[in-house]
Amino acid sequence: MINISDKKDCCGCSACASICPRSAIEMKPDVLGFKYPEVDNDKCVDCGLCDKVCAFNDNYDKSLNLPEPIAYAARHKEMFEIMKSRSGAAFVAVSDWILENGGVVYGAGYTGHFVVTHKRATTKEERDEFRGSKYVQSDLTDVFKQVREDLKNGLTVMFSGTPCQTSGLNSFVGKTLRKNLYLVDIVCHGTPGATMWRDYLDYLEKKYKRKIVAVNFRDKEQFGWKAHKESFLFDGFTSFTSFTYVFYKHIAFRMSCGNCHFCNLTRPSDLTLADYWGWQRVDNEFNADDKGCSLVLLNTEKGKELFETVKDKMSVIPAKLENVMQPNLEHPSVFHPKRLDFERDYEKYGFKYVLKKYGQEPLYKRAYMFVRKCGSKVLRKVGLNK
Ligand SMILES: Cc1cc2nc3c(=O)[nH]c(=O)nc-3n(C[C@H](O)[C@H](O)[C@H](O)COP(=O)(O)OP(=O)(O)OC[C@H]3O[C@@H](n4cnc5c(N)ncnc54)[C@H](O)[C@@H]3O)c2cc1C
Ligand code: SF4
Ligand code: SF4
Ligand code: SF4
Numbered sequence: 001m002i003n004i005s006d007k008k009d010c011c012g013c014s015a016c017a018s019i020c021p022r023s024a025i026e027m028k029p030d031v032l033g034f035k036y037p038e039v040d041n042d043k044c045v046d047c048g049l050c051d052k053v054c055a056f057n058d059n060y061d062k063s064l065n066l067p068e069p070i071a072y073a074a075r076h077k078e079m080f081e082i083m084k085s086r087s088g089a090a091f092v093a094v095s096d097w098i099l100e101n102g103g104v105v106y107g108a109g110y111t112g113h114f115v116v117t118h119k120r121a122t123t124k125e126e127r128d129e130f131r132g133s134k135y136v137q138s139d140l141t142d143v144f145k146q147v148r149e150d151l152k153n154g155l156t157v158m159f160s161g162t163p164c165q166t167s168g169l170n171s172f173v174g175k176t177l178r179k180n181l182y183l184v185d186i187v188c189h190g191t192p193g194a195t196m197w198r199d200y201l202d203y204l205e206k207k208y209k210r211k212i213v214a215v216n217f218r219d220k221e222q223f224g225w226k227a228h229k230e231s232f233l234f235d236g237f238t239s240f241t242s243f244t245y246v247f248y249k250h251i252a253f254r255m256s257c258g259n260c261h262f263c264n265l266t267r268p269s270d271l272t273l274a275d276y277w278g279w280q281r282v283d284n285e286f287n288a289d290d291k292g293c294s295l296v297l298l299n300t301e302k303g304k305e306l307f308e309t310v311k312d313k314m315s316v317i318p319a320k321l322e323n324v325m326q327p328n329l330e331h332p333s334v335f336h337p338k339r340l341d342f343e344r345d346y347e348k349y350g351f352k353y354v355l356k357k358y359g360q361e362p363l364y365k366r367a368y369m370f371v372r373k374c375g376s377k378v379l380r381k382v383g384l385n386k
Contacts, residue, residue, distance in 0.1 A: 002050040007255035013168025016050035018144040031347040033195030034254045055171035069297035071319040073282045086133040087275045088294030093313040103156035108138040118143045137191035144172045151177040160184040167268035187274035190257030190333045199351035210234040225292040251336035260332040270303030281323040
């Protein structure tokens with residue numbers, strides 16, 4: 001039976017809990033909200049399925065992979081789609097086709113008050129919630145089983161998520177059902193936990209004494225694509241804050257993110273989507289407006305066919321692999337040396353304490369944000385910035 005003695009060995013994909021024939025595994029959250037499998041020994045019959053299905057290791061399925069991925073720079077032809085997406089809206093182009101052809105799309109959306117959760121969509125309206133990166137680990141409870149049910153019912157399914165989620169799902173559904181399943185992953189830096197995210201929202205709402213009504217993890221309108229700044233829309237005003245600052249400090253990621261097996265070009269999915277940092281290497285004008293550019297990797301024959309079918313929706317330029325490399329295609333994120341202290345402090349003293357100790361941006365950055373905020377208020381007043 002599955003036994004996680006070191007947190008870095010479990011990405012929380014939930015494949016083990018989903019496959020257990022005795023429902024003996026429960027995914028339980030730790031102090032930061034990362035879920036780990038816990039086995040009820042009274043129910044377990046030692047069948048070994050949970051160990052076998054676990055794909056968070058170097059033996060994940062690579063049987064469908066092309067010798068090497070084929071790379072493209074891509075931007076959706078519709079600017080409004082780019083503005084709603086994190087990069088160049090390749091996700092929308094691909095998922096549109098799946099939905100238009102009677103398929104089902106799974107992706108990261110929200111339940112309740114911005115709880116990041118994987119959900120199922122059969123219409124574009126439902127799918128639209130998945131657009132945009134949410135820099136928090138999404139909840140997968142019962143989602144793998146739902147995907148398997150759809151596949152058994154003969155539906156075409158596209159599942160989009162982190163590579164540890166797609167590799168877990170691939171292992172869970174098995175080779176026969178994989179035929180109608182399109183796996184789409186992202187190049188992945190790592191994910192903070194759900195509890196910290198909830199505490200952060202609580203903290204902001206208390207601070208401003210209002211409810212948050214919308215979250216944008218990368219506000220392109222205000223700051224452009226590469227600045228990577230989030231905004232929170234409250235009832236009546238917008239606040240620019242520093243959750244992504246904590247994200248890029250690599251201090252709050254799941255422990256497995258420092259041990260990630262998917263930071264390479266042998267992807268566990270048919271397609272990989274990413275921000276194309278270094279897009280200038282294919283064409284200096286392609287993303288000159290700084291609204292976002294996708295990197296698309298075609299990893300399997302199936303991925304290649306899918307991309308060929310949808311690529312007319314986008315402007316695309318072939319790219320050489322050596323021109324698309326970025327850190328998380330080469331190695332896992334290197335953790336902040338105080339990662340473990342962060343977790344201990346969180347447990348002992350709570351969110352506000354760690355935010356103060358580890359989460360403050362340097363003064364010059366806070367000053368920059370303040371000036372931008374005042375600037376956009378003035379522009380709005382004179383009607384130049386809506
Ligand atoms: C946690 C995280 C880390 C990332 N790290 C990098 C990186 O290091 N380098 C890089 O180039 N790109 C990274 N990205 C990917 C990038 O931000 C874009 O999501 C990607 O380029 C797709 O952009 P798009 O414009 O095609 O579509 P978008 O509209 O941005 O597509 C959103 C897609 O991301 C998925 N998604 C969103 N949030 C989550 C989540 N929490 N968990 C699982 N799936 C999610 C949705 O299901 C959907 O498939 C990361 C994304 C996330 C969520
Ligand atoms: S060994 Fe079998 S019964 Fe026991 S927890 Fe794993 S899958 Fe469930
Ligand atoms: S990585 Fe996935 S399958 Fe493996 S132990 Fe963790 S939750 Fe279970
Ligand atoms: S870095 Fe690796 S382990 Fe962490 S969320 Fe991303 S794919 Fe999963």
